Amino acid sequence: MLFDSRITNSNLLGHRKLNTKHIGHFSTTIFGILLALVVLFGINSFVIINPGQAGVISILGKAKDAALLEGIHLKPPFITVTDVYDLTVQKFEIPAESSTKDLQNLTARFTINFRIDPMKVVEIRRKKGSLANIVSKIIGTQTQEAFKIAAARRTVEEVITKRSELKEDFDTALGDRLDKYGIIVLDTSVVDLTFSPEFARAVEEKQIAEQRAQRAVYIAREAEQEAQAEINRAKGKAEAERLLAETLKAQGGQLVLQEEAIEAWKTGGAKMPNVLVMGENSQGSIPFIFN
Missing domain, CATH: 1.20.5 (Single alpha-helices involved in coiled-coils or other helix-helix interfaces)
Incomplete structure (x- = not known):
């Protein structure tokens, strides 16, 4: 009986140690889960907007009215989505087609340098969404329309000979159209401008x-x-x-004749005669050569 009692006490002590170890592991797990939740909650409670950026917070799918500028901003965790827009200068190359005043087809490629107005980021988010949509649905479409306006005002020959005026009309039309969308056009350039080879030869021949x-x-x-x-x-x-x-x-012609005689000797290559016969009272008169 004494031996059995020792065995029983030993078993009870082992069970107590095992339970204590399990409780310790369980407490550590619970603490880890709570810590992870706190960290996750903290990470999702704020957003950082870097310089040159602007953000728009959407809570349960609805965009807030105020844009987030650079800095740290608090937000409700887990139920918000933050869209960040680059406010620095963007550059895209966009194709366009049009017809001239004399119904000649033109194709062109434009390089557009622009940036987003930070005060209209929320409106852009609500209407167009991402930067890719801005380029394809706004800038691309309006570039096409602006090129049509500029090209329709002149003949194809004027497009060639007055290219700077075409670009000026294009810049004005594009700037006016994109401004209402919160897109500020900084500069444009015509990368390529092509028309039919037949017309090119005709213009060259005319020139x-x-x-x-x-x-x-x-x-x-x-x-x-x-x-x-x-x-x-x-x-x-x-x-x-x-x-x-x-x-x-x-x-009496004396002086003139003397001058002509001397000039004749010079131009004829002859030497002045060594022997001259002068008449009486012939001072200043033309000399006569003694032959």
């Missing part, structure tokens, strides 16, 4: 013809100026001959 016509006008003016110069030279020569005749008549 070449115009250049040739301008060249012909220049040559005609140049010929006219040359003819006028010839007339002026002829008038100058006639005036010189008239003055020469008057000089010969007034002075």
Whole structure:
């Protein structure tokens, strides 16, 4: 009996230790679960908005009226969704097609630099949602409409020769249309502008013809100026001959004849004669060569 009593007491002590160990494990598990719930609750109770961002909180699917700007913001846990929008400059390349005033087809690609107005983020969230929707449903559609407006005001030739004016009209139309959606257009550029190859050749040939016509006008003016110069030279020569005749008549022609004789010797390549025979009272008169 003494032996049995010892065995029984030993078994009871083992059971007590086992129960104490189980209770310790259970308490640790409960503490871990509670700690995880506290951490999860804390994480879902606030949201961090970084610089250059804006957030919109939706509680049970309904967006709150005020946008969240940079900083830490509290929110109801587990029942809210936060949409964060990038407010920095975004850049997208968007295709567009249109017809000109003379019904020529045009295709183009535009690079659009824009940013979202932080004061209209909630409205954008309610109407269009994500940035992908903004680009495809708003910016893409309005780019197409703005290009139609700009292209329809001019012929295809004017589109080519007045490309800067086309871009100016496009920028104005696009800016006005996107502003009401809370999208601020910062800059646009025409990446590519194409039309039919046949029309391209026709325009090139016309430009070449115009250049040739301008060249012909220049040559005609140049010929006219040359003819006028010839007339002026002829008038100058006639005036010189008239003055020469008057000089010969007034002075007997002695000085002029002497000058012409000397000039003839120079231009003819002959040397001045060493022997000259002068007449009586011939001082200042033309010399005669003794042959």
